[in-house]
Amino acid sequence: MLTRIVVICWLNLLPTVAAMGQAVSPPAAPSAAGQELQPTPPAVPAPEAQPQPGRVLCDQNVTYRLVDPSSVPEQYRQLVGIWSDAAWDTRPCAALIVQDVKPDGSASIIYVYGPLGSGAPAQGAVLHGTGMVRGGELRFQNSDGSQFAFRPGIADLTGHWINPKGESFQATFKQTP
Numbered sequence: 001m002l003t004r005i006v007v008i009c010w011l012n013l014l015p016t017v018a019a020m021g022q023a024v025s026p027p028a029a030p031s032a033a034g035q036e037l038q039p040t041p042p043a044v045p046a047p048e049a050q051p052q053p054g055r056v057l058c059d060q061n062v063t064y065r066l067v068d069p070s071s072v073p074e075q076y077r078q079l080v081g082i083w084s085d086a087a088w089d090t091r092p093c094a095a096l097i098v099q100d101v102k103p104d105g106s107a108s109i110i111y112v113y114g115p116l117g118s119g120a121p122a123q124g125a126v127l128h129g130t131g132m133v134r135g136g137e138l139r140f141q142n143s144d145g146s147q148f149a150f151r152p153g154i155a156d157l158t159g160h161w162i163n164p165k166g167e168s169f170q171a172t173f174k175q176t177p
Contacts, residue, residue: 057084057176058093058114060124067100076101078152079138083173087116088161092124096150096157096173098131098138105133109140111148 054063069077084095097110109131114124131140131148138150145164150157150173157173 055082057082057095057097057112058124060112060114060126062095062097062110062112062126064097064110065099066097072101073103075136076105076107076133079107079133079150079157082176083150083157084112084176086159086171086173088159088169088171091116094159094171094173095176096159101133107131107133107138107140109138111140111142 054061056062064082066080066082069080072080079098079101082095082097086094088094092113093116095112097112099108099110101107107130109129111127111129112124127142129140129142131138133139136151139148141147147162149160151160153172156175159171159173161169161171163169
């Protein structure tokens with residue numbers, strides 16, 4: 001008897017549940033000329049950065065997320081990517097990953113440094129941070145006070161580094177696929 005009551009109640013609720021699961025399209029609004037306008041499709045969110053497989057740069061394993069370049073303001077697109085094969089002098093290797101640049105010029109970056117060769121004694125690190133693009137130049141400073149500036153070239157980035165001692169170095173960073 002109880003089973004029969006549950007089945008009858010469930011059958012009575014079924015049309016209501018089915019109607020709740022159907023989306024109702026908004027009515028089309030008439031235009032000034034009397035023609036119907038089609039409803040505007042929902043806004044498509046900006047593509048999210050997808051995790052990339054780990055990559056070894058300067059003897060450091062790095063995981064990163066590059067945004068879809070079309071989601072970056074046009075004046076900053078040429079900065080987004082992986083920039084490597086650089087050396088400030090004969091010892092440390094250097095690489096820069098620009099993951100994203102926002103409309104205000106703030107950039108999500110990863111700076112990587114390490115030994116130039118696999119047998120070199122230099123220590124390395126992977127530093128995550130934020131830079132700012134002003135006047136076409138990406139700038140940031142790390143925790144030891146070193147200042148970095150990168151300016152796009154035709155197919156590469158020219159980097160400028162001033163260490164805490166005031167010594168100045170320049171290097172060319174190649175875009176890495």
